[in-house]
Amino acid sequence: MSRAFVKEDGPDNEPLPDLPVSTHPNYVTPRGLKALRDRLATLQAELARLKARAERLDKLPEKAAERDIRYVEARLRSAIPVDPADQPSGEVAFGARVTVADEDGAEAVYEITGEDEADASLGRIAPQSPLARALLSARVGDVVEWKRPAGRAELEILAIAYA
Incomplete structure (x- = not known):
């Protein structure tokens, strides 16, 4: 397909809306904190894999991974570890x-x-x-x-x- 028919800007290139973050205090157990960190690493690796694809016309999977990373990062920033x-x-x-x-x-x-x-x-x-x-x-x-x-x-x- 010619690049002339591919939109470079517009709603297809905007980030997905953020996932809602709870308003409750974010208490986490050591196991929960580790799970959040592991999830972030997995999401970051998935985003890197998606960005390395040869065919990247469909940006939705990348946007979803970026949105999920923002969510997990917010949960980690607000984490209140409790042993x-x-x-x-x-x-x-x-x-x-x-x-x-x-x-x-x-x-x-x-x-x-x-x-x-x-x-x-x-x-x-x-x-x-x-x-x-x-x-x-x-x-x-x-x-x-x-x-x-x-x-x-x-x-x-x-x-x-x-x-």
Whole structure:
């Protein structure tokens, strides 16, 4: 294709809008901080690979990588590292791994982590989630009320551990 038919400027060459950054304090565990740094390195390598392509008419993948890099850099700049080993051992705080039992006696384990590290499938919850808010400051033996969309639930704190 002739270069005469390729737009050099215009909306196709503008950066993608930034991803929204949470307004909550960005507490991170050491594992979460490492994951953010690893993600940034991966994104930077991907951007370098994209820019080295012989055929670069489609700039969207590069723009997406640049946008993602801006997001991760912002998350790293705002990171507030918290070492779970420094938390009070007798109560639930950021970084805690909490074992609870519901009204039926079913046990579950939740870990309060940073937003970027939260993953419900792994039992990792962000500190501003309704469940984490219910658990924070509780002690072993306490019963907390979890206000959830399906209705309220009571959870008994069975154990608190920190990495």
